[in-house]
Amino acid sequence: MQRMFGTDGVRGIANRELTPELAYKLGKAGAYVLTEAVRKPKILVGMDTRISGDMLESALVSGILSIGAKAICIGVIPTPAVAYLTRKYKADAGVVISASHNPVEYNGIKFFNGSGYKLSDELEDKIQYIIENDFKGISIPFGEQIGRKIVKSEGALKDYIDFAKSTIDGDLKGLKIVLDCANGASHITSARAFKELGAEVKVINNKPDGININNKCGSTHPDQLMNIVANSGFDLGLAFDGDADRCIAVDEKGNLINGDLIMAVIGKDLKDKGRLYKNTVVVTVMSNMGLDIALKKEEMHTVKTKVGDRYVLEKMKEGGYKLGGEQSGHIIMLDYNTTGDGLVTALQISYIVKKSGKKLSDLASMMKNLPQVLVNAKVPNEKKNIYREDEEIMEKIGEVEKRLDGCGRVLIRPSGTEPLVRVMLEGERQSEIDKIAHNLAGLIQRKANS
Numbered sequence: 260m261q262r263m264f265g266t267d268g269v270r271g272i273a274n275r276e277l278t279p280e281l282a283y284k285l286g287k288a289g290a291y292v293l294t295e296a297v298r299k300p301k302i303l304v305g306m307d308t309r310i311s312g313d314m315l316e317s318a319l320v321s322g323i324l325s326i327g328a329k330a331i332c333i334g335v336i337p338t339p340a341v342a343y344l345t346r347k348y349k350a351d352a353g354v355v356i357s358a359s360h361n362p363v364e365y366n367g368i369k370f371f372n373g374s375g376y377k378l379s380d381e382l383e384d385k386i387q388y389i390i391e392n393d394f395k396g397i398s399i400p401f402g403e404q405i406g407r408k409i410v411k412s413e414g415a416l417k418d419y420i421d422f423a424k425s426t427i428d429g430d431l432k433g434l435k436i437v438l439d440c441a442n443g444a445s446h447i448t449s450a451r452a453f454k455e456l457g458a459e460v461k462v463i464n465n466k467p468d469g470i471n472i473n474n475k476c477g478s479t480h481p482d483q484l485m486n487i488v489a490n491s492g493f494d495l496g497l498a499f500d501g502d503a504d505r506c507i508a509v510d511e512k513g514n515l516i517n518g519d520l521i522m523a524v525i526g527k528d529l530k531d532k533g534r535l536y537k538n539t540v541v542v543t544v545m546s547n548m549g550l551d552i553a554l555k556k557e558e559m560h561t562v563k564t565k566v567g568d569r570y571v572l573e574k575m576k577e578g579g580y581k582l583g584g585e586q587s588g589h590i591i592m593l594d595y596n597t598t599g600d601g602l603v604t605a606l607q608i609s610y611i612v613k614k615s616g617k618k619l620s621d622l623a624s625m626m627k628n629l630p631q632v633l634v635n636a637k638v639p640n641e642k643k644n645i646y647r648e649d650e651e652i653m654e655k656i657g658e659v660e661k662r663l664d665g666c667g668r669v670l671i672r673p674s675g676t677e678p679l680v681r682v683m684l685e686g687e688r689q690s691e692i693d694k695i696a697h698n699l700a701g702l703i704q705r706k707a708n709s
Contacts, residue, residue, distance in 0.1 A: 261640075261641075263383075263386075264386075265675035266569060266570075266675030267359060267367065267369055267377075267567065267569070267676060268355075268368050268369025269281070269285060269368050269369070270366070270676045270677075271367075272364050273314070277315065277366050277367065277368070279314055279315065279318035282315045282318035282322070283318040283319065283322040283325075284390045285319065285322065285368050285386065285390070286318065286320060286322025286325075286354070287322035287323070287325050287326050288322075288389040288390050289323075289354065289386050290323045291326050291389065291394075291397060292382060292385050292386050292389065293351060293352035293370065293373070293378075294326075294328055299329065300327075300328045300329065300352070301330075301348075301350050302323050302329065302330055302331065302350060302351060302353065303331050303333060303341055303344055303345050303348060303352070303353040303354070304316065304319065304323070304330050304331065304353075304354050304355075304356070305334065305335070305336040305337075305354075305355050306334070306355065306356035306357060307335065307355075307358075307444040307472060307501050307502045308443050308444060308446070308469060308472050309357070309366055309470075309472055309501075310363065310470055311366045312335075315356050315368070316332065316356055319356065323354075323406060324405055324406035324408060326397075326399070326406070327405060327406050328406045329406050329407050329409065330409070331348070331350065332408060332411070333411055333412050333416075334412035335412075335467075336412075336415060336419065336444055336448070337419070337448055337499075337502060337503035337600075337601065337602065338359075338444070338502040338503065339503065339504050339599065339600035339601065340415065340416075340419035341353040341371060342371050342375040342376075342596060342598045342600075343375060343419060343422055343596055344418060345371050345374075346374060346375045346597075349373075350373065352370060352372055352373055353370070353371035353375065354368060354369070355368070355502065356368055357501060357502035358676075359500055359501055359504065359505070359676075360473055360478065360479050360501055361473065361676065361677070362473060362474075363469075363472050363474065370382075370383075371597075371598075374597065375597035376598070377569045377572065416447060419602075420451055420455070423452050423600070423602045423603050423606060424452055424455060424456060424606070426592075426595045426603050426606060427606050428610075429610065429613070429614065430457040431453060431456040431457050431458035431606075431609055431613055432457035432458070433457075434609060435461075436453060436458050436461070436493060436494060436495055436497065437462075437463065437484060437488050437491075437496040437497070437509075438450055438453060438462045438496075438497050438498075439463050439464050439478075439483070439484045439496065439497070439499065440462060440463070440464050440465040440477070440499055441464055441472060441473050441477025441478065441500055442464045442465070442466060442467040442471040442473070442474065443472045443473065443499065443500065443503060444501065444503050445499040445601060445602065446462075446465040446466070446467055448602060449497075449601075449602055449605065450462045450465060452602060453605075453606075461491075461493070463476070463483065463487065464476035464483075476498075477498050478498045478499055478505045478506065478587070479500060481498050481507060481509060481515055484496045485513045485514075485515060488509045488511065488513050489511075490513070494511055494612060494618075494619070495508055495509060495608075495609065495612060495619045496509035497509070497605040497608075497609070499601040499602075499605075500588070503601040504568075504589060504599040504601055505518075505587055505588035505589050505590075505599060506521070506588050506604040506605045506608075507587075507588040508521060508608055510618065510620040510623060511618050512620050514620060514623075516608075517586050517588065518584050518587055518589065519542070519546050519547050519549070519550045519586045519626065519628070520623045520626055520628075521584075521588070521604065522540050522550065522582065522590060523550060523553050523554065524608060524611060524622045524623060524625070525592070525604075525607055525608065525611065526540045526554065526559060526582055527557055527559070530558075530559055534594070535582060536579050536581045537560070537578075537579075537580065538559045539559065539561070539578070539580050540554060540559065540561055540562075540580070540582050540583060540584075541561070541562045541563075541575050541580050541591075542561050542564075542571070542583065542584065542585070543563065543564050543565065543566045543567070543571060543585050543586075544564070545670065545672075545683060546563070546585070546586050547586065547631055548629050548667075548668070549626050549627050549628045549629045550626060552626075552627075553626035553627070556625075557625070562574055562580065566672055567675060568584070571583040571585065571589070571591060572591055575593055576593075580593070585599075588604070590604040592607070629667070629685045629686070629687070630685065630686060630689040630692060631683065631685045632683070632692050632693050632696045633682070633683045634700040635674075635679045635680070635682075636680045636700040636701070637704055637708075638673075638678060638679065638680050638703065638707035638708065639707065639708070640678050642707040643674075644673065645680075645703060646671050646680060651706065652706060655699060655702060656671065656699070659684070659695055659699060663684070663685075663692075666686060667687065669682075669683070669684050669695075669699075670683045671699075671703075680703050680707070682696050682699050682700040682703065684699075
């Protein structure tokens with residue numbers, strides 16, 4: 260059987276791939292694995308705004324209770340809030356029901372351990388093993404030993420907002436900011452935090468209805484935000500994804516400031532304050548080569564990992580590094596939280612703008628992106644490795660690598676959450692790499708679906 264967990268938990272189309280039955284089993288097995296040897300354990304449960312959230316929460320919580328654990332349900336709340344509050348409330352584990360930036364038909368379940376960290380591959384495999392072996396050998400409680408559900412939502416939101424605000428040393432008075440909440444989990448927390456810190460705030464896409472999450476808005480669709488900021492005299496814009504573990508920015512001219520640029524700006528700020536361990540930023544292989552060049556000029560370094568914020572985090576913990584992330588806007592600052600935190604990232608970049616007295620465009624000018632293109636090839640999940648197995652595809656990749664040698668690169672990787680193979684190229688000329696990337700992605704898609 261193929262691996263159940265991807266790069267960010269278990270994901271699939273809700274009620275088709277991610278069924279209530281599977282959610283129940285994940286809750287039961289996850290609670291068992293994460294709370295073994297703990298008497299009367301408690302598990303925090305949060306979710307984003309998807310219509311399928313209530314259905315999956317009911318099933319997941321049933322699984323948690325069936326193993327004798329207490330489920331503390333904190334409702335719609337950002338993923339990083341669950342990571343933080345798991346620690347604050349001294350819970351034994353945390354779970355989030357969310358498919359992050361994916362469309363509404365998808366949902367997901369991801370776990371945090373008692374320290375607020377995403378699970379290792381080994382723990383995830385253990386959960387899967389228990390499910391596949393039908394919970395053999397696991398004793399099931401009854402009577403008074405069955406777990407209880409507790410609802411704690413408003414207090415949880417306030418606790419997280421207060422924490423996020425505490426990560427900056429002052430206020431944001433004088434700044435005019437647009438927030439795009441993606442009709443997701445940040446629709447309360449982000450607006451409230453910025454307003455309480457004194458910023459003048461315009462909030463868009465903050466009316467979730469269960470089906471409009473990430474729909475032409477948020478960090479994956481920033482066009483609306485870019486237009487508003489560019490044409491209405493704002494200092495910057497900030498966009499989150501559905502579960503608010505990502506944040507991207509828009510400068511005062513309406514230009515997109517992606518995760519690479521954000522890491523460059525925050526990294527330099529931390530270095531200038533003597534708070535960037537070994538002057539190093541941890542990034543994935545998807546980060547633009549321009550980030551390496553920019554950091555090198557500032558006598559900073561990068562350490563690279565495979566794609567996925569969990570792998571960035573693993574490398575950060577292993578090396579003691581304080582800042583890492585992805586081009587997509589997953590930014591991890593281990594001085595503050597144990598996972599990517601969109602609100603903390605947004606507050607940090609806003610505060611740097613205020614205290615520096617500079618425009619965000621000036622701050623971000625330290626880095627110049629090499630032209631880059633990313634093209635998705637739609638492939639069946641079982642054919643995701645075809646680019647490593649098919650001779651024609653491998654020969655074509657070799658030709659591209661030879662052509663770009665010294666002035667660009669090609670990177671091909673299967674998605675951990677969707678039936679896609681991603682083809683990424685960097686080079687000196689946009690038109691050239693666009694054509695090459697589309698041709699290569701087209702070849703992979705044709706061969707995988709033939």
